[in-house]
Amino acid sequence: MTVAAKRVPAGGGPGIRRPTLGIPPALGALVALALVWELLGRAVGPVFLPPLSAVLVRLVDLVVTGQILGSLATSLTNLVVGFAIALGLGLGVGMLMGGYPRIEAALDIYVNAFLTTPSLVFAPIFYTIFGLSRGSIIGLIVMYSTFIMIVNTMSAIRNVSPSLIEMGRSFCASDRQLFRKVILPAATPLIMAGVRIGAGRAVKGMINGEMFIAIVGLGKLMIDNGRKFDSDGVLAVLLVIILVAFTAAKAVQIVDARLTSWLPSTVRVE
Amino acid sequence: MITIAGLRKVFPGRTGAEDVEALHDINLTIKDNEFLTIIGPSGCGKTTLLRAIAGLLPIDDGEIRIDGAPIRGPGPERAMVFQNIALLPWDTVLANVAFGLELRGVPQAEREEKARHFIRLVGLAGWERRMPLELSGGMQQRVGLARALAVEPKVLLMDEPFGSLDEQTRRLLQEELIRIWETTRTTVVFITHSMEEAVLLGDRVVLLSPRPGSIVEIVPVPLARPRGGRVDDMGWSAELLGITAKLWRRLRDMQPDLVRAPPAVAVTP
Numbered sequence: 001m002t003v004a005a006k007r008v009p010a011g012g013g014p015g016i017r018r019p020t021l022g023i024p025p026a027l028g029a030l031v032a033l034a035l036v037w038e039l040l041g042r043a044v045g046p047v048f049l050p051p052l053s054a055v056l057v058r059l060v061d062l063v064v065t066g067q068i069l070g071s072l073a074t075s076l077t078n079l080v081v082g083f084a085i086a087l088g089l090g091l092g093v094g095m096l097m098g099g100y101p102r103i104e105a106a107l108d109i110y111v112n113a114f115l116t117t118p119s120l121v122f123a124p125i126f127y128t129i130f131g132l133s134r135g136s137i138i139g140l141i142v143m144y145s146t147f148i149m150i151v152n153t154m155s156a157i158r159n160v161s162p163s164l165i166e167m168g169r170s171f172c173a174s175d176r177q178l179f180r181k182v183i184l185p186a187a188t189p190l191i192m193a194g195v196r197i198g199a200g201r202a203v204k205g206m207i208n209g210e211m212f213i214a215i216v217g218l219g220k221l222m223i224d225n226g227r228k229f230d231s232d233g234v235l236a237v238l239l240v241i242i243l244v245a246f247t248a249a250k251a252v253q254i255v256d257a258r259l260t261s262w263l264p265s266t267v268r269v270e
Numbered sequence: 271m272i273t274i275a276g277l278r279k280v281f282p283g284r285t286g287a288e289d290v291e292a293l294h295d296i297n298l299t300i301k302d303n304e305f306l307t308i309i310g311p312s313g314c315g316k317t318t319l320l321r322a323i324a325g326l327l328p329i330d331d332g333e334i335r336i337d338g339a340p341i342r343g344p345g346p347e348r349a350m351v352f353q354n355i356a357l358l359p360w361d362t363v364l365a366n367v368a369f370g371l372e373l374r375g376v377p378q379a380e381r382e383e384k385a386r387h388f389i390r391l392v393g394l395a396g397w398e399r400r401m402p403l404e405l406s407g408g409m410q411q412r413v414g415l416a417r418a419l420a421v422e423p424k425v426l427l428m429d430e431p432f433g434s435l436d437e438q439t440r441r442l443l444q445e446e447l448i449r450i451w452e453t454t455r456t457t458v459v460f461i462t463h464s465m466e467e468a469v470l471l472g473d474r475v476v477l478l479s480p481r482p483g484s485i486v487e488i489v490p491v492p493l494a495r496p497r498g499g500r501v502d503d504m505g506w507s508a509e510l511l512g513i514t515a516k517l518w519r520r521l522r523d524m525q526p527d528l529v530r531a532p533p534a535v536a537v538t539p
Contacts, residue, residue, distance in 0.1 A: 167356035170324050171370040171421065172344050181373070185360045262360040262401055 050232045059236035067221060068240060075206055075217035075244070078134060082141025083202040083248075089146045090198060091191065094153025098187075099179070104154065115147040119205060123213050137209035137216070144205030145198040152194025156187035189263060192256040199252045203245040218244070272300040272323065272425065272457070276332030279318055292318045294482035296332070302424075305451060305458045307472030309465065311521070315483030316461045317353075320429050323459060324350050336425065346374070349418035353430040355410050357402040363389065363413050364398040370421035381420075388416040391450060408439035415447070419454060426451075428460045432467070444470060448495050465521075469514050470497050477517060479524055487520055489513060 023031075034052055041051030062068040097104040097111070119140065126139040160183050168182040210219020218241055225233030277296035283289045292315040300306050308316050321327040323334055325343040334341050336348070349370065357366050364385055365372075371381035389398055392412040402410055411431055418426055432440040444467060451458055462468050468475045469491055477486045491497075491513055497506075506514075 161356075163352060163354050163356045164358070166321075166326055167350070167352060168373075170326060170344050170348075170350040171373050172346055173373050177373055181369075182358070185358070188360075260360075262403070 058232035082138040086145040090149025097154040098157025140209040141205035145202040149198040156190030278331035291482035307468040309468040310478030349423035
């Protein structure tokens with residue numbers, strides 16, 4: 001074996017460090033994507049795919065004229081109200097179903113039916129009840145995100161280790177103490193996994209609601225620009241929507257990390 | 271004093287299967303401050319017996335009394351140490367040890383002071399703020415022991431507490447348990463499947479037969495502690511070896527039963 005072969009193992013072992021230029025991978029991917037978009041846009045022409053620079057100029061324009069901020073405020077209000085209702089329903093009903101087998105037996109089939117049904121089919125129903133108002137959109141957001149949180153919360157409660165519950169009972173915990181001090185903390189990681197999915201679905205519900213029922217908020221802005229064949233504008237709004245979805249996911253993630261910092265993956269060994 | 275009279279426990283079979291009798295006519299008196307070990311082949315109902323004493327399991331026949339009062343569910347005079355330890359992974363060592371006191375509404379400062387005392391007693395001083403998952407199995411079970419001791423029970427129920435630990439850790443903890451028991455003087459009911467552990471620790475060893483579990487023999491171990499020498503000294507006295515040999519013979523006598531009737535699968539509700 002030569003000296004060179006020893007120094008540089010063929011194929012590169014797990015210990016090999018590659019030069020990273022000090023750029024975080026996520027940022028690197030973002031820059032690469034932006035470059036590809038820009039170049040592709042310039043190559044195929046602005047009708048098919050406007051280059052990123054044109055979209056960003058349009059975005060600044062939309063911000064300066066106040067169109068984005070107004071729409072964003074409308075959309076976010078719907079999102080927050082809808083998600084708050086969904087969260088209350090999802091955790092509440094889920095905990096009841098997890099804790100009481102009779103409630104689960106009564107509701108399980110319906111919850112699963114609603115979970116599998118495409119939520120958008122409820123749009124016409126809300127439209128007839130609430131008309132072209134905020135209520136329709138909030139209703140749709142609730143339909144989109146509640147059921148996944150119910151199902152997750154239920155199985156989270158159901159999956160709490162029986163030995164922890166037995167331990168609590170052996171120390172004479174009342175039902176209330178058992179729930180607050182053992183079952184709920186033990187179920188939190190799985191419950192939060194459901195809340196994360198629920199938050200994502202709430203954003204989906206918000207945009208679908210705004211595009212298909214009451215034409216308001218970011219959805220309206222998107223449709224307006226589409227009707228004018230303003231593809232710069234459509235993509236600019238799309239960027240904002242992605243940002244909203246990303247922020248919502250990140251917010252839930254931060255809460256999750258706080259609540260479940262005791263999980264093994266975050267155990268710090270010194 | 272714990273008196274168990276005519277205790278019988280039957281687990282209902284799943285649909286189509288026969289009911290399983292886990293315990294049959296158990297009669298046993300456990301004296302105050304006694305260290306009682308219960309041993310038997312797997313599936314003989316040792317853990318079922320302990321859970322019945324803990325009040326975690328309804329019984330079908332007979333009764334269990336503590337100082338004359340029949341037990342109805344878990345009580346403050348009993349505390350349990352679990353085979354799978356069952357610590358709360360989201361709470362510190364301190365909070366885990368104080369758990370039983372917290373449930374009883376003891377104010378925080380008072381319960382933490384008490385918890386610190388028992389953490390010191392089990393040799394974990396300095397680890398109060400650590401999380402259970404940062405601890406080794408042996409240290410986790412020390413926390414489990416401290417948690418049970420912290421409620422100052424009259425009866426300590428231990429369900430194969432060292433069963434999942436490695437040999438060295440187990441020997442060390444056995445030694446410390448005896449040391450702690452000699453200072454706290456609680457009654458201990460200790461389940462084990464290790465013959466060595468049963469004779470090293472117990473004032474008396476109760477031998478259970480396989481399903482349905484019933485008492486085959488109660489063997490006194492009238493020897494001074496520490497027995498079998500310390501961890502660094504493997505000397506076993508002739509008396510200790512004699513008692514162990516006798517228990518082994520009795521256990522072997524039970525084997526034909528095991529072969530004739532396949533042990534039924536335990537169905538816990």
